[in-house]
Amino acid sequence: MAAAPRTRPPFLGLLPLPERQAVARALRTETVGGLVLLAAAVVALAWANSPFSSAYDAIRDFHFGIPALGLDLSVAHWSADGLLTVFFLVAGIELKRELVVGELRAPARAALPVIAAVCGMAVPAAVYTATAAAGDGSLDGWAVPMATDIAFALAVLAVISTHLPAALRAFLLTLAVVDDLGAILVIAVFFTTDLNLYALVGAFAGLVVFYVLQRLRITGWWWYVPLGIVTWALMYNGGVHATVAGVAMGLILRTTRDEGERRSPAERTGYLLHPLSAGLAVPLFALFAAGVNVSAGALGEVFTSPEPLGVVLGLVLGKILGIFAGTYLAVRFTRATLNPDLAWADVFGLATLAGIGFTVALLIGELAFPAGALGEHVKAAVLVGSLASALLAAVLLRRRNRLYRRLYEEETxxxxxxxxxxxxxxxxxxxxxxxxxxxxxxxxx
Incomplete structure (x- = not known):
């Protein structure tokens, strides 16, 4: 008897229940954190453009720390290299979960979101490079428009009250996870300077000890917190961006549960740190990174200088073209078929929403242009590009909100x-x- 033909798996179809519940838990915290992040960005912009801007500059540039250990940093520097390490630790845990039990565990299922995310990073970088080269600008900022800020995107969804189905939200989350991995690799490879091999060997040794403690099933924060801080400090002094230490520790944490465990170490750590990351670390970074001048002259530079213009076009056009084209081609040349309840307009709207590249884009902008007016203009470009993407996505997704509400209600x-x-x-x-x-x-x- 001939075997029955295999049905084509639906793209953006109904998620397995455990995956749907895991995605819902992650996105719930991200949405609340995104609203706090949005508020922090608004406060930063208002403060930096108010009569009290000198106080903002004084607090942002105030230095403290331990100079003997190479850790005498400004408040802005501590927020970027210190607090964002918590964010990247959580990102590492999310990536590990996706690789072990989530959407990325099976190559066939992972192929489509990975292709879409890679195209969604490559095309914005190409758009920036072409724009900067055409205007004889610096190519150093090619990586700025690559990343998607999942928290900010979800905050936009909350503000416009759009009920995306779980599959669309999961696809957005997977895109952001792969984006974070790309950003981590870019930061580690292209923004590493003045390497101190002794410090890097010490950081690597700390990660090995972290791995051994995990494999020996040793528990207790008093082991891991001091070890993590020492590893972070060694990584920073080694010349590699300190947030890489957070990602590495997140990837090392065990994701599978032993018999009798309610949560794995990665689940426990993510549960404890996710609110701290979304509600404190990222908003504080935004508070001291998003305070840029938004005068008419500064905004004019965004649209007339090649580097800021490349960032805006990369976020608004590059993300849409990259993610939509990558998704369409992946579906066209694989066995997947689009969920019949959805249309390609929904993928286009999601690609537009992915143009919100706030947190990591600001971080890479600071690394690419560490000082001077150009760095401020690039920051302003990140804000303008993210705002434009948010407004365009709001228009597109609200037009389909009746469908999304029906699908969401059916799922729940x-x-x-x-x-x-x-x-x-x-x-x-x-x-x-x-x-x-x-x-x-x-x-x-």
Whole structure:
């Protein structure tokens, strides 16, 4: 008897229940953090352009630390190299989860979002490079428009009250995770200067000890917090951006649960640090990074100087072209088929939303242009490009909000109050390759 033909897996279809619950938990914190981030950016802009701007500059440039250890840094520097390490530690945990139990664990499932994310990084970089080269500008900022800020994007969704289905939100989250990995590699490879091999060997030794402690199942924050701080300080003094230490530790943390464990070490750490990252670390970084001059002259430079203009075009046009074209080509030449409830207009709207590149874009902008007016203009360009992407995405996604609301409500109906949405209890709607709903509930903990 001939085997029945395999059905083509749906792209942006119904997620397996455990994956949907994990995505919902992550995005809930990110959304709240994004609203705090948005507020911090507004405060920074208002403060830096107010009569009290001198106080803002004095606080941002105030130095403190331990000079003997090479850690006498300004407040802005501490927020970028210190607080953002917590953000990148959480990003490392998210990446590890995606690789082990999430959307990236199976090459066939990972191919599509990875291709879309890579195109969504490469095309903005190319747009910046072409714009800067055409205007005889500096090519140093090619990486600025590469990253997507998931927290800011979700804050925009919350503000415009758009109910994206879980699959669209998960796709956006996966894009951001791969973006973060790309940003980490760019920072580690292209913004590493004045290497101190002794300090780097010490940082590597600290990571090895961290790995051994994890494999020996040793618990207790008193082991990991001092070790993490020492590793971070050695990485900083080694000439590699200190946030790389956070990513490395996040990737080392064990993601799978041992028998009898309610949460793995990565889950516990992410649960504790995610609110700290989203609610404190990233907003404080934004407070001292987003305070740029927004006078008519400064805004004029954004659209007349090649470097800032390249950033704006990279975020607004490059992200749309890269993600949409990458997604379309990946679907066209793989076995995947677009969810019949959605249209390519939805992917286009999501690609537009991904043009919000706030936190990591500002960080790379500071690394690429560490001082002077050009650095301030590039920061202003990040704000302008992110705002333009947010407004355009709001218009596009709001037009489809009636459809999104219907799909969202269908996903969340639980008439029998058994803890499993009813849509997962109809065999025709069970995700391809998914578990039985009762098994999914057991796995989700």
């Amino acid at each position: 109906v639980d008439a029998d109050a058994d803890g499993i949405p009813d849509i997962y209890q109809h065999s025709a709607c069970t995700p391809s390759g998914g578990d039985d709903p009762s098994e999914q509930r057991e796995k989700s903990g």
